[in-house]
Amino acid sequence: MARYPKDAGPIVSKVPEGDNRARLVCEACGFIHYHNPKVVVGAVCGYEGKILLCRRAIEPRTGFWTIPAGYLELNETSLEGAAREALEEAKAEIEVEALLAVYNIPRIGQLQLIYRARLENARIGPGPESLETRLFDWREIPWDELAFPSTRWALEHFRELEGVALFQPRTNPRGETGDFAPGR
Amino acid sequence: MARYPKDAGPIVSKVPEGDNRARLVCEACGFIHYHNPKVVVGAVCGYEGKILLCRRAIEPRTGFWTIPAGYLELNETSLEGAAREALEEAKAEIEVEALLAVYNIPRIGQLQLIYRARLENARIGPGPESLETRLFDWREIPWDELAFPSTRWALEHFRELEGVALFQPRTNPRGETGDFAPGR
Numbered sequence: 001m002a003r004y005p006k007d008a009g010p011i012v013s014k015v016p017e018g019d020n021r022a023r024l025v026c027e028a029c030g031f032i033h034y035h036n037p038k039v040v041v042g043a044v045c046g047y048e049g050k051i052l053l054c055r056r057a058i059e060p061r062t063g064f065w066t067i068p069a070g071y072l073e074l075n076e077t078s079l080e081g082a083a084r085e086a087l088e089e090a091k092a093e094i095e096v097e098a099l100l101a102v103y104n105i106p107r108i109g110q111l112q113l114i115y116r117a118r119l120e121n122a123r124i125g126p127g128p129e130s131l132e133t134r135l136f137d138w139r140e141i142p143w144d145e146l147a148f149p150s151t152r153w154a155l156e157h158f159r160e161l162e163g164v165a166l167f168q169p170r171t172n173p174r175g176e177t178g179d180f181a182p183g184r
Numbered sequence: 185m186a187r188y189p190k191d192a193g194p195i196v197s198k199v200p201e202g203d204n205r206a207r208l209v210c211e212a213c214g215f216i217h218y219h220n221p222k223v224v225v226g227a228v229c230g231y232e233g234k235i236l237l238c239r240r241a242i243e244p245r246t247g248f249w250t251i252p253a254g255y256l257e258l259n260e261t262s263l264e265g266a267a268r269e270a271l272e273e274a275k276a277e278i279e280v281e282a283l284l285a286v287y288n289i290p291r292i293g294q295l296q297l298i299y300r301a302r303l304e305n306a307r308i309g310p311g312p313e314s315l316e317t318r319l320f321d322w323r324e325i326p327w328d329e330l331a332f333p334s335t336r337w338a339l340e341h342f343r344e345l346e347g348v349a350l351f352q353p354r355t356n357p358r359g360e361t362g363d364f365a366p367g368r
Binding site for chain 1: 204205219220221222223255256257258259260261262263272282283286288290291293295297350351352353355356
């Protein structure tokens with residue numbers, strides 16, 4: 001039986017009154033710990049035909065390339081969050097143009113809102129969570145060194161929808177759950 | 185200084201190492217309690233020119249009308265969540281057609297994904313969280329008895345986009361934060 005945090009009452013998995021599924025409940029105080037999905041916000045950022053990528057300085061997937069993205073914080077909108085992540089990870093100022101995709105990675109309880117954006121200017125540079133930032137031509141993209149399956153999805157959807165103004169946001173490619181497959 | 189849960193170590197607000205904003209941290213065990221935004225999934229469901237609404241049996245806003253919507257659970261996709269809520273709250277089987285809107289209500293840390301859907305058939309009925317379910321003609325919608333500002337936004341965006349196949353999801357109406365204004 002897990003104790004959480006240490007010295008607290010025992011935590012058991014049970015269905016709270018009025019609920020319809022098991023939650024983690026503290027038997028000492030009745031506190032219900034809801035695990036909710038987390039929201040990731042990010043953007044594929046274009047500039048003069050190139051795409052901004054950041055090489056990760058943090059786990060998971062240190063050293064691999066990704067688009068600027070991260071957890072939505074309380075008290076910010078998803079647009080504000082996507083712009084904040086671009087600024088934090090790549091010192092990039094962006095203008096968001098459209099909602100490119102909504103990806104679900106249910107195994108890890110993640111919902112991703114990925115926007116299509118353009119850089120306001122070419123001034124980019126690594127923030128504390130990046131080793132390196134770079135603008136890539138499409139043919140230069142390091143496909144074998146991308147951080148996550150959803151990084152590839154977002155890049156491919158960005159490419160598919162270049163020049164398309166009105167579209168529904170893309171979703172996970174058919175049959176893909178976003179689970180990381182090493183060596184893929 | 186709050187104790188959480190009872191008998192655990194003192195909980196203080198501090199910036200964890202490597203982070204850039206204050207979190208609730210247990211001084212006894214170092215556990216970091218992240219408060220993250222929660223995801224609401226729902227659908228405006230049409231059927232032969234009418235729209236499905238549910239009268240709420242639970243707080244907040246008991247007795248007021250809303251579209252089927254609720255918190256996204258772990259281990260389900262946003263589409264699955266929207267369909268589950270329609271089934272739970274209105275015993276309705278739906279087919280989701282498009283992502284109608286993404287609303288942000290940052291004051292309460294809520295991100296809403298609202299889909300456009302159609303009922304598979306006219307079989308609806310109140311689930312445990314509804315007092316009543318009903319199909320409304322547009323002119324019958326009880327505007328003064330809607331549960332939330334975002335209920336009205338979703339209905340108006342659904343109406344605006346009837347017959348439109350390709351569109352970007354709508355967002356909060358300009359200047360509206362979703363804070364509830366009683367008596368409005």
